[in-house]
Each structure stands twice: as C-alpha cells, then as structure tokens.
Amino acid sequence: NAGVMQNPRHLVRRRGQEARLRCSPMKGHSHVYWYRQLPEEGLKFMVYLQKENIIDESGMPKERFSAEFPKEGPSILRIQQVVRGDSAAYFCASSPSTRNEQFFGPGTRLTVL
Amino acid sequence: QQQVKQSPQSLIVQKGGISIINCAYENTAFDYFPWYQQFPGKGPALLIAIRPDVSEKKEGRFTISFNKSAKQFSLHIMDSQPGDSATYFCAARSSGSARQLTFGSGTQLTVLP
Numbered sequence: 001n002a003g004v005m006q007n008p009r010h011l012v013r014r015r016g017q018e019a020r021l022r023c024s025p026m027k028g029h030s031h032v033y034w035y036r037q038l039p040e041e042g043l044k045f046m047v048y049l050q051k052e053n054i055i056d057e058s059g060m061p062k063e064r065f066s067a068e069f070p071k072e073g074p075s076i077l078r079i080q081q082v083v084r085g086d087s088a089a090y091f092c093a094s095s096p097s098t099r100n101e102q103f104f105g106p107g108t109r110l111t112v113l
Numbered sequence: 114q115q116q117v118k119q120s121p122q123s124l125i126v127q128k129g130g131i132s133i134i135n136c137a138y139e140n141t142a143f144d145y146f147p148w149y150q151q152f153p154g155k156g157p158a159l160l161i162a163i164r165p166d167v168s169e170k171k172e173g174r175f176t177i178s179f180n181k182s183a184k185q186f187s188l189h190i191m192d193s194q195p196g197d198s199a200t201y202f203c204a205a206r207s208s209g210s211a212r213q214l215t216f217g218s219g220t221q222l223t224v225l226p
Contacts, residue, residue: 004156033213033214035214035216040218040219041218041219042117042119042202042216042217042218042219043157043202043214043216044216045213045214045215048211048212048213055210055211056209056210056211056213058211059213091156091157093214098210098211098212099212101147101159101162102214103159104149104156104157104158105156106154106155106156107155107156
C-alpha cells in the first residue's frame with residue numbers, strides 16, 4: 001500500500017506565477033489535510049477536504065490560495081501570483097476518517113524567486 | 114496565536130542518554146496528542162500518541178507523560194541513539210469537526226556517538 005504521494009517534490013516559481021501542488025492520498029483515505037511549514041517552524045494547518053468538499057479552510061489565506069479534492073484524481077493546492085513569502089514546504093496528510101491518524105506525504109518544497 | 118508551545122528548540126544528548134522534550138497547550142478542546150519525528154527532506158512520521166485520559170504511554174524507548182491539569186506533556190527518549198537525531202514535533206488534535214493538528218515549533222535533537 002503506497003503512502004501519501006506528493007508532486008512535485010521541488011517547485012521553483014518566479015514572483016507572479018502560479019504554483020500547483022498535488023497530493024494523492026493513501027488508498028482508502030477520503031480525508032485530506034494541507035499544512036505549510038516555514039523554515040525553522042512547525043507545520044501550520046491550512047485546509048481540510050473530503051472528496052469534492054472543502055470542510056474547513058480556516059488556516060488558508062483568503063486571497064491567492066485555493067484547494068480542491070475532486071471525485072477523481074489528486075487533491076490540488078493552488079497558489080496564484082506567488083510571492084517570496086510563499087516559499088515553504090507544503091505537506092499533505094490523509095486519513096480514512098477524522099478520528100484516525102493522519103499520514104503525511106514527503107512534502108513539496110516551493111521556492112519563489 | 115501559538116496554541117502549543119514546545120521546548121527546547123534544540124537538544125544535544127550523548128549516546129545512551131535520555132532526551133526530554135516538553136510541550137504545553139492552552140486550548141482545552143484538544144483530544145489527542147501525537148508526537149512526530151521528521152528527518153531532513155521528509156514528511157513528519159507519527160512516533161507515539163496519547164489521549165488525555167491516560168497519564169503515561171510507553172512504546173519501546175519512547176514514553177509520553179501527560180499532565181492534564183497542568184496542560185503539559187512531554188516525550189522521553191531512553192537510551193538515545195545517533196539514529197534518533199531528527200526534529201521532533203509535538204501536536205494536539207482539535208476535537209472540532211475538522212480534527213486538524215496544531216503543531217509545536219519543533220525540537221532539533223542531536224545524539225552524539
């Protein structure tokens with residue numbers, strides 16, 4: 001059973017470009033969480049999704065950031081018009097339910113030039 | 114607003130020694146307290162976790178001590194090994210519908226051979 005997969009592992013963008021980060025949850029997991037980790041800091045919750053629904057996006061910036069988890073395919077975290085402050089590691093976690101452990105992917109390290 | 118405070122920021126221990134990392138939380142609406150281990154370039158991996166109705170949990174060389182009245186919990190690593198060198202994060206899970214994790218800021222542990 002493959003773990004949580006994220007791609008790309010590293011992403012470089014120039015200011016103003018768009019970044020798309022993908023997360024494929026573990027098989028049988030329908031709950032996806034996105035977290036952001038700034039250098040030398042802990043992970044910060046961004047958004048929680050179930051298939052086709054955003055359940056809680058309280059940790060996500062109101063502008064430029066969006067997330068989706070379609071019926072088919074991976075969950076996508078989209079950052080429009082990236083700025084240098086968006087440079088961070090973005091981790092996705094999946095779970096079979098909210099009461100179970102969250103399993104983390106290897107992360108996507110975004111660098112904005 | 115930081116809801117989980119972790120200390121120390123870094124820790125150096127000799128091989129065979131005991132590593133102790135402490136966390137304190139403010140929000141009483143947490144119902145699950147996991148510890149994660151993260152190696153450079155990797156995602157966090159669950160190490161051990163405890164629920165607030167238990168004061169201590171031990172798994173191999175790893176022990177969590179939990180003090181509900183003081184809102185504190187700690188990780189003890191007995192017989193620390195160089196392979197334990199990593200960053201450790203405490204976390205607390207919300208009892209709300211999203212069940213997202215709130216992480217401490219991390220402790221970088223170095224075990225000297």
